[in-house]
Amino acid sequence: MLAKLCKKAFPRSLWVYHCNSGACNGCDIEILNILTPYYDVERFGIKLVGSPRHADVMLLSGAVTRPTLPLVKKAYEAIPAPKLVFGIGSCAVGGGCWFDTYNVTGGAATAVPVNYYVPGCPPRPEAIIYGVALALGLVDKKAAPVELKQVEFPIDAYERNKAWEERNVIYELLKH
Amino acid sequence: MNAVEVARKLKEEFGAAVRATDSPSPDRLFIDVERAVLRPVSNRIAALGGRYIVSIGYDEIARNGTLGLVHTFAFDADHWAAAVRTSAPASDPLFDSITPDIPNAGWSEREYMDLLGMKFVGHPKPKRLILADDWPEGVHPLRKEVPYNLVPPAAEDVAYRLDEAPEGTAVIPIGPFHSSLHEPEHFAVYVDGETIKGCDYRGFMTHRGIEKLCQTQVSYNEVPFVAERICGICGSVHATTYAQAVEAAAGIRISRRAEYIRTVILEIERLHSHLLWLGVAGHLIGFDTVFMQAWRVRERIMWLSERITGNRKTYGMVVIGGVRRDITPEIAKEIEEVLAGVEKETLVLKKSIIGDTSIHRRTKGVGVISKEESVRWSLVGPVARARGIDIDVRRDHPYAAYDDMTFDVPVVTSEDVWGTLVVRVLEIFEAIKILRQALRNMPSDGPLLAEVGEALPPLRHAFSLVEAPRGEAAHYVITGEENRPERWRVRAPSYPNLQAVPLMLLGDQFADFPIILGSIDPCFSCTDRVAVIDARTGRRRVLGRQELENISRRGKG
Numbered sequence: 004m005l006a007k008l009c010k011k012a013f014p015r016s017l018w019v020y021h022c023n024s025g026a027c028n029g030c031d032i033e034i035l036n037i038l039t040p041y042y043d044v045e046r047f048g049i050k051l052v053g054s055p056r057h058a059d060v061m062l063l064s065g066a067v068t069r070p071t072l073p074l075v076k077k078a079y080e081a082i083p084a085p086k087l088v089f090g091i092g093s094c095a096v097g098g099g100c101w102f103d104t105y106n107v108t109g110g111a112a113t114a115v116p117v118n119y120y121v122p123g124c125p126p127r128p129e130a131i132i133y134g135v136a137l138a139l140g141l142v143d144k145k146a147a148p149v150e151l152k153q154v155e156f157p158i159d160a161y162e163r164n165k166a167w168e169e170r171n172v173i174y175e176l177l178k179h
Numbered sequence: 180m181n182a183v184e185v186a187r188k189l190k191e192e193f194g195a196a197v198r199a200t201d202s203p204s205p206d207r208l209f210i211d212v213e214r215a216v217l218r219p220v221s222n223r224i225a226a227l228g229g230r231y232i233v234s235i236g237y238d239e240i241a242r243n244g245t246l247g248l249v250h251t252f253a254f255d256a257d258h259w260a261a262a263v264r265t266s267a268p269a270s271d272p273l274f275d276s277i278t279p280d281i282p283n284a285g286w287s288e289r290e291y292m293d294l295l296g297m298k299f300v301g302h303p304k305p306k307r308l309i310l311a312d313d314w315p316e317g318v319h320p321l322r323k324e325v326p327y328n329l330v331p332p333a334a335e336d337v338a339y340r341l342d343e344a345p346e347g348t349a350v351i352p353i354g355p356f357h358s359s360l361h362e363p364e365h366f367a368v369y370v371d372g373e374t375i376k377g378c379d380y381r382g383f384m385t386h387r388g389i390e391k392l393c394q395t396q397v398s399y400n401e402v403p404f405v406a407e408r409i410c411g412i413c414g415s416v417h418a419t420t421y422a423q424a425v426e427a428a429a430g431i432r433i434s435r436r437a438e439y440i441r442t443v444i445l446e447i448e449r450l451h452s453h454l455l456w457l458g459v460a461g462h463l464i465g466f467d468t469v470f471m472q473a474w475r476v477r478e479r480i481m482w483l484s485e486r487i488t489g490n491r492k493t494y495g496m497v498v499i500g501g502v503r504r505d506i507t508p509e510i511a512k513e514i515e516e517v518l519a520g521v522e523k524e525t526l527v528l529k530k531s532i533i534g535d536t537s538i539h540r541r542t543k544g545v546g547v548i549s550k551e552e553s554v555r556w557s558l559v560g561p562v563a564r565a566r567g568i569d570i571d572v573r574r575d576h577p578y579a580a581y582d583d584m585t586f587d588v589p590v591v592t593s594e595d596v597w598g599t600l601v602v603r604v605l606e607i608f609e610a611i612k613i614l615r616q617a618l619r620n621m622p623s624d625g626p627l628l629a630e631v632g633e634a635l636p637p638l639r640h641a642f643s644l645v646e647a648p649r650g651e652a653a654h655y656v657i658t659g660e661e662n663r664p665e666r667w668r669v670r671a672p673s674y675p676n677l678q679a680v681p682l683m684l685l686g687d688q689f690a691d692f693p694i695i696l697g698s699i700d701p702c703f704s705c706t707d708r709v710a711v712i713d714a715r716t717g718r719r720r721v722l723g724r725q726e727l728e729n730i731s732r733r734g735k736g
Contacts, residue, residue: 023362025385028702029411029492031361032455036481039458039474053358069311069333070384071363074355100405103328104388105320106311125411125492 016048017135020058020082024075024114025107026065029125030092034062037128044132055081060135063111066094066101072108079115087138090117091131093124180227182208182259188227193220204427206259206576209640217248217265218275224252224261225281230570231557232260232644233670234287235655236295238323240269246295248274249655250284251642255575262642262655267297276302283557283675294321306340309383313337320391327388327395342379344369351689355384359463359693362703366696373689378681385703390667398662399425399635400498407494409669410702412452415444416647417654417669418497423578424656425499425664428641429632434625435580437501442580442617443514444502445645448493449610450521451480452648453603456700457528460600463693464541469532476524483517486510501628511618522611529604542597546683546695549594556679560650560672561606562699564590565598572646583620584613596698606648638665647672649700673702 023031037044038051052058055078067075079088090111093099098109111117121134136142180188186200186208196216201209212220225231229252237247245266253260267274276299278285289308291297296319299305310320313334318325344350348369355363363384369377389409393402406421407414419441426433454477461469484493487510496502506514532538548556553566563570571588573581589605591598635658642655650672659665676699683695 021361022356023385025363025387027385027408027411028362029408029414032411033491035361036474036478039478040471041475041478055356065385066387068384068387069314069330070386071355072333074363078356100408101387101389101392104392105325105327105329106386106388108330124408124490124494127491 016050017060017139018050018052018058019060019062020052020055020078021062021064022055022075022078024063024065024071024095024111025068026092026094030064030095033125033128033131034064034091037131042128042132044135047135049135055079056083058082058086060087060089060138061115062089062091063095063115063117064091066098066107067109067111067114069106069108072114075111075114087119088115088117089134089138090120091134092126093122096120096122099124180254181257182206182254182261185224185227185254185261186210189220189223192223196220203641207427207641208259208261209264210261211264214265214267214274217250217263218277218280220263221250221252221277222280224263227254228256229254229261230554231281231283232651232653233655233668233674234284234291235666235668236287236291236297236321237657237666238295238321239266241323244269246272246297248291248297249640250277251653251655253576253644255570258575258577260576260642260644262640264640272297273300274298275300278302281557282555283678286674286678291321293319295319296322309386312339320388327391339365339381341367341381342377345371345376347371348376353692359696360703364703366692368684368689368692370689375684375687375689375692378684380677380681382677382703390669393667394659394664396663399664402664402667403498404495406669407492410671411492412455412702413448413647413649413652413671415441415448415493415497416645416652417671419445419579420643420645420652420654421656421667421669422497422499423643423645424641424654425635425658427643428639428656428658429635431500431629431631433501433629434627436622436625437627437629438580439617439621440502440504440506440627441497442584443506443614443621444487444493444496445579446610446614446617447480447484447487447514449648450607450614451477451484451493452700453607453610454480454521454525456603456648457532457600459700460694460697461538463697464538466535466538469528469538472524472528476521476528479517479520483514486513498628500631501626503627505627506618506621511621514614514618518611518614522608525604525607532600532604538600539597541691541694542595542600542698543593544595544597545687545691546596546698547594547687548679548683550592552682553594553679556682557675558650558679559675560647561599561602562650562676562679564588564602565596566594567592570651572644572651576644578643578645580617581613584616586613586616596694599698634662649673649702650676671702673699677701 021034090096095111101107102109119134119138121130123130182202190197193216196213198211232251232253235249239245239247246269247266250263276288288299288302293309315331348371351368351370353366354360355365364382367379368375393405403418406417409417454473458470458473481491485491488496550567553563569590574588586609589602591601637658637660639658645652652672653670655668656664657666
């Protein structure tokens, strides 16, 4: 449904605002990389803009740190509706390997409502383009979200094996 | 002057105040001093030719009730480095600030005011640096009793107090989100008309608490993978620096082949980083053709690094004791092919840049800082080499297989952004030269991973230096008892260079701000961890965020 809405709301060029909320540069470089000749997303009308006021889409990269949390919210509010938010990279998906440290508040979803996630550390430029194409309804989704929970140490052998089996079940599900 | 002479000299001059000296290897000297002589000893070492690297603070409260502080210095011409260690009781954590004499220590000292609760007497700017503005006073996250995931409640309306603006100037806020910055950092630039008269910096917004995380949660061999993610550009630089520091502390010797592979990885990273910077610099001065072309050339290196490491970002290669993946003859052949292509295309790029008058006009005489000031501010990397300072860790403190390589260190004396550009373009060709030598001379046998004993000896100090593409990276490691470092301090090359940016900005046009900042290739995520130069001391005035917004809306102060 969201794809239909996207098609309707963004029929032509997507203007993208890139917001780094505490990333390591890895994802930011890949975002810039999709603008350069080899990937060249400008052929799809996708353009990077400097101000959130001009943008349709917000690309959030990085875990949201404590100082940037209010600022990310402000930048999001400055984008005129309708708008889409992409979380780019593992840190934006769930906070990355530092998701619970003292200065990190978590993934992009702690600050703003996120429509699409592109995981990876860093995600390949192809993956980012695929994510945008998915949002526009040009391609089909290939993966489903998997919720993992942190278990207490030491891990019980039975539980571990069970988790491993279930993980394989999830992989099987994804194949179909 | 070598380490033995300096140790003898300090003992003669300061007597019993120099408690002990220790030299675990010929290129390292640890000097334990009384707290009272910390400043004079540091000054003496700087006067003898020591280049200040970084300070390290650590928590020893559980062991003996003290907080430790280390200042490190490098003697580049004589190929060794010194660390001055001292400590103070946690109940009275007062140290003499060395910032008035060695301005680059300013951030390190402010960092430990925030993170460890140390106090520095005579610090010119004892303001908050790292922690968020709404972080409560008196909670110091690097202290052992504070859990790594402590999150004090957020407070509203707590804003950083910017420095007072010089009289007759308006404030232009840049950031945290700004199109010329790719990372969230806040600069307040004080301008008189179009001329920059000063600058205040509030950064450290991408501080993720990595040091604390790695000291409390993960084990020795997991740290390199977190270290790679400090920065998305110089990933394996940080992993290598960390691994070398731990290897030095524990006395692990890695095979020559592993050292060669590390060299290859580091140089591939340098190639991609230099081309990346060249593109960004072009973009910042509005010359997007350079941006597109440089990144097009760079793309082949990204595919190459994916071929070698499995990730486009040279991740997951370096661990303690060696490397994880081999460079097979087939991959070596591919590297050679890519190098030939990159060299050819970079030559074209170089020709078009060197001959382009608009680049000359935008970069020559911009961001000037004299050689004397650069030495005083302990600048590193291409920024220093563009100011006539002949330092390069690869040559001065050889690590990995660099002692086998012959290469030139390009140094120019133009003291501006143009010089930085020239140095970095020339270094691309040097990197290609080193890569070819490394591939040719690489020994064909030897284990990739050395045997590492079950437990590493605890409480050993070591530090290592690595030349990252944008300057010198330094890591200081104190080994711990629970299979993880007790203290791990990361200093990225942007850390010293960024502190001198206000000085470079002074007197320049506001329109040149992006390229001056861009010329040091600031990596805020590495650094997060500027001082301020007041042009004229104006009337006392402190701007709040609201006031700042009003001023920026009205357009003048």
